[in-house]
Amino acid sequence: MDAHNKPNAPVLDSYWMPFTANRQFKAAPRLLASAEGMHYTSVDGRTILDGTAGLWCVNAGHGRRQIAAAVERQLSTMDFAPSFQMGHPIAFDFAQRLAEIAPGPAGAKLDRVFFTGSGSESVDTALKIALAYQRSIGQGTRTRLIGRERGYHGVGFGGISVGGIVNNRRVFPQLPGSDHLRHTHDPARNAFVRGQPEHGAELADDLERLVALHGAETIAACIVEPVAGSTGVLIPPKGYLERLRAICDKHGILLIFDEVITGFGRLGAAFATDYFGVTPDLVTTAKGLTNGAIPMGAVFASRKVHDALMHGPEGQIELFHGYTYSGHPAACAAGIATLDIYRDEGLMTRAAELQDDWHEAMHSLKGLPHVIDIRTIGLIAGIELKSRDGAPGARAYDVFVDCFERGLLIRVTGDIIAFSPPLIAEKQHFDEIVSMLADALKRVK
Ligand code: PMP
Numbered sequence: 442m443d444a445h446n447k448p449n450a451p452v453l454d455s456y457w458m459p460f461t462a463n464r465q466f467k468a469a470p471r472l473l474a475s476a477e478g479m480h481y482t483s484v485d486g487r488t489i490l491d492g493t494a495g496l497w498c499v500n501a502g503h504g505r506r507q508i509a510a511a512v513e514r515q516l517s518t519m520d521f522a523p524s525f526q527m528g529h530p531i532a533f534d535f536a537q538r539l540a541e542i543a544p545g546p547a548g549a550k551l552d553r554v555f556f557t558g559s560g561s562e563s564v565d566t567a568l569k570i571a572l573a574y575q576r577s578i579g580q581g582t583r584t585r586l587i588g589r590e591r592g593y594h595g596v597g598f599g600g601i602s603v604g605g606i607v608n609n610r611r612v613f614p615q616l617p618g619s620d621h622l623r624h625t626h627d628p629a630r631n632a633f634v635r636g637q638p639e640h641g642a643e644l645a646d647d648l649e650r651l652v653a654l655h656g657a658e659t660i661a662a663c664i665v666e667p668v669a670g671s672t673g674v675l676i677p678p679k680g681y682l683e684r685l686r687a688i689c690d691k692h693g694i695l696l697i698f699d700e701v702i703t704g705f706g707r708l709g710a711a712f713a714t715d716y717f718g719v720t721p722d723l724v725t726t727a728k729g730l731t732n733g734a735i736p737m738g739a740v741f742a743s744r745k746v747h748d749a750l751m752h753g754p755e756g757q758i759e760l761f762h763g764y765t766y767s768g769h770p771a772a773c774a775a776g777i778a779t780l781d782i783y784r785d786e787g788l789m790t791r792a793a794e795l796q797d798d799w800h801e802a803m804h805s806l807k808g809l810p811h812v813i814d815i816r817t818i819g820l821i822a823g824i825e826l827k828s829r830d831g832a833p834g835a836r837a838y839d840v841f842v843d844c845f846e847r848g849l850l851i852r853v854t855g856d857i858i859a860f861s862p863p864l865i866a867e868k869q870h871f872d873e874i875v876s877m878l879a880d881a882l883k884r885v886k
Contacts, residue, residue: 449482471845476503479846479863479870481850492874493852494863497670497702498733501782502865508734515774524768532768535776543741544714544724551724553747555740556768560701560727561595563738567723568599569762570742571662571695577584577749584618587651591624593671594664594699603664606672622647626675628814633807635800641678645685657692667713667787670702673857674816674823682719696721705729706783706864708819709793723748734778735771788864792820796865802871809882811836822860838879849877
């Protein structure tokens with residue numbers, strides 16, 4: 442029996458689902474009812490192995506009682522408090538805890554923290570901070586924002602402007618003056634690579650090209666995901682991020698890393714900033730910040746950026762920006778409990794211990810039908826399939842549906858399958874993922 446025909450199944454009409462083909466979904470819904478550890482349970486009682494940490498966020502695994510208890514305690518002590526011209530200790534405590542592990546090297550950490558409600562809000566916040574910073578140092582002509590093709594930076598107007606996904610941009614206007622670097626996806630030169638590919642560092646020179654085209658004095662910031670996740674796991678070529686940093690420094694352009702996916706241990710270091718050893722001026726985060734349990738985002742800013750904005754007349758608001766839910770007490774409680782778990786269980790570096798087994802498992806899928814590339818870094822993998830003639834994305838979607846029926850949650854974007862299992866995974870889970878995916882690949886047309 443279909444899940445939606447069950448007696449206690451929800452009526453599906455009213456919920457307009459995000460990033461979903463609503464009519465197709467509602468004709469054959471996939472509904473999750475509970476979650477524990479590495480697994481979901483569907484409404485029809487099947488166990489589903491979570492190959493994607495929810496949506497790249499449940500890094501410490503599901504059902505963490507410590508987080509639930511902290512949120513419960515906070516909500517019954519103080520459910521909400523305004524953050525405008527008013528404070529509550531837990532938001533300051535959480536920011537201090539984050540400052541201790543903030544991205545960047547000791548002595549130059551990005552340890553000033555602005556709270557938001559999501560990844561999209563973090564991106565728009567970082568872009569606005571960059572603009573405000575440039576103006577505050579007398580560089581007010583710098584209003585242009587540079588992103589990258591195939592970048593995903595959420596769905597705010599700032600995020601879609603610097604983002605590089607055509608479907609997210611097609612019907613919406615964008616910020617004037619936004620421009621894009623080329624993406625780094627180049628399977629002709631870099632197929633089946635573990636870790637960073639050899640070829641493509643020179644693509645960073647696109648930023649020089651845009652400087653030559655527009656003039657450095659018009660460019661405020663350049664934003665990239667260190668590893669692009671949502672558009673199919675694009676790993677930066679060796680030397681690429683370093684080159685981007687050098688060009689930004691040369692021309693007074695702020696560099697922003699969008700670490701909404703890579704933050705909080707995904708690569709085996711707390712942040713991709715630390716993993717790659719390249720330090721941007723601003724870092725956007727969300728997702729793993731609270732283990733996905735409560736919506737929240739945070740922007741980490743360097744002292745240089747933060748302190749420039751802290752000048753000005755006494756009593757003046759330094760940045761006209763913020764959200765009702767910035768530093769929400771329940772989200773901060775969830776965040777502190779999450780950081781405790783990451784620390785106590787060593788999860789920030791666990792991906793580094795697991796990655797050899799993970800990469801081995803993923804690359805064992807080479808040679809299976811339709812597989813044209815496999816890319817792995819930290820506890821992430823992208824498996825690219827050959828598109829079915831005339832129907833891009835259809836083959837991977839069929840694999841996604843089949844895997845769900847077999848008991849495996851994967852994520853697909855176009856014809857690329859993306860994996861990002863919770864950091865509590867064991868080797869046996871990798872074997873299960875490989876086995877279910879291999880069966881699905883052998884069956885798909
Ligand atoms: N930036 C990146 C790199 C992301 O992966 C995402 C979400 N997948 C976002 C921003 C947007 O986050 P949210 O959906 O929480 O707004």
